[in-house]
Amino acid sequence: MSTVSFRVQPALDDSNRFFWTSGEDGRLRFLRCQDCGYWLHPPVPRCPTCGSRDVAPEAVSGRGEIWSYTVNHQNWDGGEVPYAIVLVAFPEQEGLRLTSNLVGCEPDEARIGMPVQVRFEQHDQVWFPVFEPA
Amino acid sequence: MTSFEQRSIISGVGQSAIGRRLGRSGLDLTIDAALSAIADAGLTVADIDGLATYPGAGVGAGAGFSGPGSPDVQDALRLRLNWHSGGLEGPAQLQAVVNAVLAVGAGLARHVLVYRTVTEATEQGSGGRQGIGLGGGGGGVPRMGGSMQWTIPFRAYSAANWLAMNAQRHFHEFGTTPEQLAMIAINARRNAALNPKAIYRDPMTLEDYFASRIVTTPFRLFDCDAPVDGSTAVIVSAAEHAPAVDHSVARVEAVGTALRGRPSWDQFDDMTTMGARDAAAALWTRTDLKPADVDVVELYDGFSFLSMCWLEALGFCGVGESGPFIEGGHRIALDGELPLNTHGGQLSAGRLHGFGFIHEAVLQLRGEAGDRQVASGPEVAAVANGGGPVAGALLLSRL
Numbered sequence: 224m225s226t227v228s229f230r231v232q233p234a235l236d237d238s239n240r241f242f243w244t245s246g247e248d249g250r251l252r253f254l255r256c257q258d259c260g261y262w263l264h265p266p267v268p269r270c271p272t273c274g275s276r277d278v279a280p281e282a283v284s285g286r287g288e289i290w291s292y293t294v295n296h297q298n299w300d301g302g303e304v305p306y307a308i309v310l311v312a313f314p315e316q317e318g319l320r321l322t323s324n325l326v327g328c329e330p331d332e333a334r335i336g337m338p339v340q341v342r343f344e345q346h347d348q349v350w351f352p353v354f355e356p357a
Numbered sequence: 358m359t360s361f362e363q364r365s366i367i368s369g370v371g372q373s374a375i376g377r378r379l380g381r382s383g384l385d386l387t388i389d390a391a392l393s394a395i396a397d398a399g400l401t402v403a404d405i406d407g408l409a410t411y412p413g414a415g416v417g418a419g420a421g422f423s424g425p426g427s428p429d430v431q432d433a434l435r436l437r438l439n440w441h442s443g444g445l446e447g448p449a450q451l452q453a454v455v456n457a458v459l460a461v462g463a464g465l466a467r468h469v470l471v472y473r474t475v476t477e478a479t480e481q482g483s484g485g486r487q488g489i490g491l492g493g494g495g496g497g498v499p500r501m502g503g504s505m506q507w508t509i510p511f512r513a514y515s516a517a518n519w520l521a522m523n524a525q526r527h528f529h530e531f532g533t534t535p536e537q538l539a540m541i542a543i544n545a546r547r548n549a550a551l552n553p554k555a556i557y558r559d560p561m562t563l564e565d566y567f568a569s570r571i572v573t574t575p576f577r578l579f580d581c582d583a584p585v586d587g588s589t590a591v592i593v594s595a596a597e598h599a600p601a602v603d604h605s606v607a608r609v610e611a612v613g614t615a616l617r618g619r620p621s622w623d624q625f626d627d628m629t630t631m632g633a634r635d636a637a638a639a640l641w642t643r644t645d646l647k648p649a650d651v652d653v654v655e656l657y658d659g660f661s662f663l664s665m666c667w668l669e670a671l672g673f674c675g676v677g678e679s680g681p682f683i684e685g686g687h688r689i690a691l692d693g694e695l696p697l698n699t700h701g702g703q704l705s706a707g708r709l710h711g712f713g714f715i716h717e718a719v720l721q722l723r724g725e726a727g728d729r730q731v732a733s734g735p736e737v738a739a740v741a742n743g744g745g746p747v748a749g750a751l752l753l754s755r756l
Contacts, residue, residue: 231509234502264624265507291529291628293521295573299514308513308573310522310623322508322519322623335529351510 227302227324232349238266241280246343246350250282253319262316285341286357287311290320292333307333311354327355358645360611361462366756367607368468368594369398370719375554375587375707376478383474383588384425384433390588391434391470398592399602400468406439407466407593411453411473411711413443420481422710424474424588440466448614448636449657449743450711451751455612457593469593473712477584504621517581517660519622520745521573524662526628528575531677533665535575539566540686541661541697542579542704548691549701551729556583556707580661585707589716599756606756607719607738613640613750620746629677630670632748633663633741637670640750648672651752652735653721654695655714658702663744668697671739671750696731711742715751722755 233243245252254263256270257277269276290312296305307330313319325333326342339354371393373386395402414426427443430436442456450473457469501509513519527533543566549555561579569578599606613636618625625631641647648671656667665679673695674682683689689697700706700717707713718738720726740751 227512230512232500233506233510234500236502239506265504265621291522291526293518293525293573293575294571295512295518296571297515297517297573300512302512306512308511308518308522310628318624318626320623322511322513322522324511335526349510353511 227344229300229302230346230351232346235349238268242266243349245280246345246352249343251285251341251352252280252282254278255281262319264319264321283313283315287313287339287354289325289333289335289337289339291335292325294330294333305330309333309339309354311339321352324353325355326353332356358643360643362458362609362611362643364462364596365458365593365609366596366599367591367609367715367719367753368598368602369394369396369400369592370716371395371397371590372554372716373588375556375585375709377556377583377585378478379586380479381586383423383476384429386476386586386588387425387430387472387474387590388433390472390474390590391430394590394592395470398468398594400592402434402436404468405434405436405470407457407460407469408436408438408441409453409457409460409469409471410443411450412445416445419477421475421477421479421584421586424472424476430472436470440469447747448612448616448749449747451612451740451742451749454591454593454715454751455614455749458609458612461593461595467595468598470590471593472588472590473710474588475584475708475710476586477708478586481584507623516745517576518573520660520662521576522623523628523631524575527662527665527677530629531680533680536563537680537684538575538580538661538665539563540683540689541658541664542566544683544686544689545658545698545702545704545706548699548729549705551727552700552706555701555705556585557701557705576660576662579704582659582703582708583705585709587707587709589709589712591712591715591719604725605723607722607753608756610646610737610752610754611640611643613637613643615639616747622746625746631666631744632746633666633670633744636748636750637667637672637741640752641672644752646737646752651695651737651739652733653699653718653731654697654739655699655718656697656739656741657711657714657744658698658704659708661704664697664702666744667741671741691729691731699726699729699731714740714742718753722753
């Protein structure tokens, strides 16, 4: 599957800009509590586990596994179908997940448990994290 | 156990015409449903002193989703209200009913008109089902904020996509099969054939189901509900009104309104249960009734898989066992041990968005469901709305 020509863009603000521009150096980042180490996603200003407000973006390995997926056949946006939407789970923390797309293989090759690795698709000033088989 | 819920009854129900493209305004349909429900409750417009709706006017969740707001209906019927309410946030569509039950239980109102109106079929026209987030940006590339930024940019435009991943995970963890999932749609169609107001009434075989196109695996077209135009209204009254009604009524036994897991499609701790788990658990803490006491179930099927989640969450089968539970479709048939979605659900009777299930549960308890009436004379009904990030459940009994 090739890079898609069109993606709806996130509206960037002070809370999410780090995430959507993180791929500029090829690394995927989530917010992390600097006191207890809990990863926060989506970004919030206070750690819901320990209450600390000392939270900052940190890079993860970018490796994970497909927790679940769906192969979309419906033409919602005029783009190429079918394509695989995947929910990637990261080893850094149980329950830390990201909805994304599987690229670099056929959509119907998606499987739960498949090891994947992040790569980035740049559109304007946004780096979309997508995943390919590791 | 007594609860504030038991101070309320559903004294009347009403519905407008329901159709794929009626070309009538939401307010017009709402007035039909409201007047029908008010008369059914043995009341006049002048008796109505409370008004509640989901979601209220102008909620940007797709064309035709909102229906008229409560001030519009108040004005159109010249209601003299002690209390009114509308909003999108709460235990799914059921929140309007729960709010009404709270208002009656607190003595703030005596007869609350509660309605839900959709005109999605007319307003979406022939363009097909809409995804979320497209074309709303006022030209140029749309930009998405809030929770939608985590799904829409990855072309996951619809709840069909989001929930399909929950279903896929259920398949993976429990061995649930496409043939089992199919029984939700097939059962709905079987019941819809007996409901003159249902949208799709032609028989559907397993073969027909598998011939329908894939929307997003494992969901096929027949796993997705059908947008319609229509309005449903119910009257929530103080229980003291019951003897004044010339038919049996549905007493509200318990509501399930909990929100405990993360309210997110992709961050919820257990993808195979979602919000239904918490709402259902809360429901059973508010009543002495048990799942075995329930005679008929009307469980949200905006997508087929949600009904399976509710069967498990409400304890009619174990976690992960809904596939075998519905296999073959006998257990959930009209003459089975737990008749499910007896009017055809949203899959075949149309997407009245939660309120179709309440309406049907009341008719079944009253023994007024016509050709699709459950013959054993149900005394307790469970109703569920939503079931993804947010969920609500309702237990009704015949009074």
